[in-house]
C-alpha cells in the first residue's frame with residue numbers, strides 16, 4: 082500500500098501533513114498524522130526510552146563500587162539522568178497516545194526492544210569510562226540530529242537530553258584519561274574496555290544503509306535526518322583521534338585515514354553477532370530484562386499503595402454533596 | 408572539668424567522622440537501589456537523596472581529613488578503614504529489605520537528622536555549623552519524601568499497611584542509639600561544639616508519633632536499645648557493605664581514579 086501512496090491522490094489531511102513536513106515546522110500532537118508515522122514514532126521513542134532505563138543497569142552495577150567518592154557521585158548523577166531521559170521520552174510517547182505502563186509491559190515481556198549495546202557486560206571499572214566515552218558518544222551522534230526531528234515533543238525531549246549526554250561523554254572520557262595516565266595495569270584496563278566496547282558502539286548505529294529496512298521512510302518523514310552509515314562515519318571520525326590522545330589502539334585492523342575523503346576508513350563489524358544480540362542471545366539480554374521485570378514486580382504493591390492512598394485523599398477532600406448515611 | 412575553650416583536634420576529628428560515616432553508609436545503602444526502585448520517579452528520588460548524602464559525607468570527610476594527624480584525604484577515610492573503625496549509627500547500616508524497610512529506616516533517621524542538624528548550626532565550630540546549614544535544606548526534602556511514603560504505605564492498601572508496620576517494628580530497636588550520648592558526645596556538648604542528643608528525643612518522639620497516627624500505624628513499644636555503632640561495634644552486614652564499596656581501591660591501592 083505504502084508504495085502506491087505517491088500515485089494516489091492525497092487527502093486534505095495528508096496534503097497538510099506533507100506541507101508541514103516540507104516547511105520544516107514541527108508536527109505537534111494535535112496535528113493529523115499518518116498512522117504509520119505515529120506507529121514508527123511510538124516504536125522509536127519507546128525503544129529509545131527503554132534503552133535509557135535498561136541502560137541504567139550496566140552502570141548502576143558499579144555505583145556501589147566506584148573507586149572514589151567523586152567518581153561515585155558523578156556516576157550516581159549520570160544514572161539518575163538516564164532515568165530522567167526515560168521519563169521525558171515516555172512522556173513524548175504519551176503525546177502519541179501510547180501508554181507508559183503498556184510500553185513497560187512490552188519491555189518486560191520482550192515485545193519491545195531496546196538498544197543492544199546494553200546487553201554487553203561491564204566486568205571492570207574501565208567499562209564505566211568506555212561506556213561514557215563511546216556509548217554516550219555514539220548516542221550523541223545519533224541524538225543531536227534528533228533535536229531537529231519532525232515530531233515536536235520528541236525534538237524537544239532530545240534537546241534536554243543532549244545537554245546531559247555531553248556531560249556523560251566527558252565524564253567517561255575523563256575516566257579513560259585518568260586510567261591511561263595511571264599505572265600500566267590501569268592502562269591495560271582501559272585498553273581492554275576499549276576492545277570490548279568499540280565494535281558494539283560501531284553497531285549502535287544500526288545495520289548498513291543497504292540493509293536497513295525502516296530507514297528510508299524515517300528519512301522521508303524527517304524522523305531521521307541522517308542515514309545509519311553517515312552517523313557511524315561521524316562517530317568514527319570523532320572517536321579515533323580521541324583514542325589516539327589516550328594512547329590506546331582501536332581494535333580494527335582495517336582502520337586508516339583516507340586523505341581523499343577526509344574520513345577514516347573502517348572495517349566491517351560482525352553483523353552476525355549484532356543480529357544474535359538483537360534476537361536476545363547477547364551475553365546479558367536475559368539478565369537485563371529479568372532485572373527490569375523483577376524491579377517492576379517488586380514495586381507493584383508500592384504503586385498500588387500510592388494509588389489507594391491518593392484515592393482515599395481525593396475522597397476526603399471532595400466536598401460532600403449528600404449526607405453519608407450512618 | 409575541662410578547662411580548654413575548644414575540643415581537642417582528635418575529638419573534633421572523631422566527632423566529624425561520625426557524622427560523615429552516617430551519611431556515607433546511608434548513601435551506600437541507597438546506591439544499592441539503583442535501577443531497582445518501584446518506579447522511575449522513585450529511582451530518581453532515591454538517587455537524589457543519595458547524592459545529597461554523598462555530598463554531605465564528602466564535606467565532612469574533607470573536614471575530618473584536615474583535622475587528622477596523618478596525611479589522609481576523603482577517599483582514604485571512606486575506602487581504607489575497616490568496619491570496626493566506622494562510627495555510624497546502627498540504624499543507617501540496616502539492610503534495604505523491601506521498599507517499606509528502606510522507607511522506615513530513612514524516615515526515622517531523617518526526622519532525627521533534621522533535628523540534629525538544626526542544633527549543629529549553632530555549633531561554635533564554624534565549619535560544622537556551615538556544613539549543617541547547607542545540609543538542612545537537603546534533609547528537609549528527605550524528611551518530606553520519607554514522611555510522604557510512610558503515609559502512603561501506612562494508609563494505602565492492606566498489604567502495604569502491614570509491610571510498613573513490620574518495617575517500623577524491625578528498625579525500631581536501633582533508634583534509641585540516636586539519643587544516647589557517649590563520652591565524646593558529652594565533651595563536645597560541653598564545649599558548645601556538639602549536639603545535645605538527649606534533648607532531641609522529645610521532639611523526635613512527638614513528630615514520629617503524630618506521623619504514625621496520620622499513617623494509621625501504631626508505634627512500637629520501646630524495647631531493649633541496640634547500641635554500639637559509634638564505638639565501631641557493627642553487625643556483619645556493615646562489613647559486607649564496605650567490602651563491596653572498598654573493593655577496587657583496596658585491591659589497587661595508591662592509584663588515581
Ligand SMILES: [Fe+2]
Pocket residue numbers: 133162163166242246
Ligand atoms: Fe541518556
Ligand SMILES: [Fe+2]
Pocket residue numbers: 163217220245246249
Ligand atoms: Fe547518557
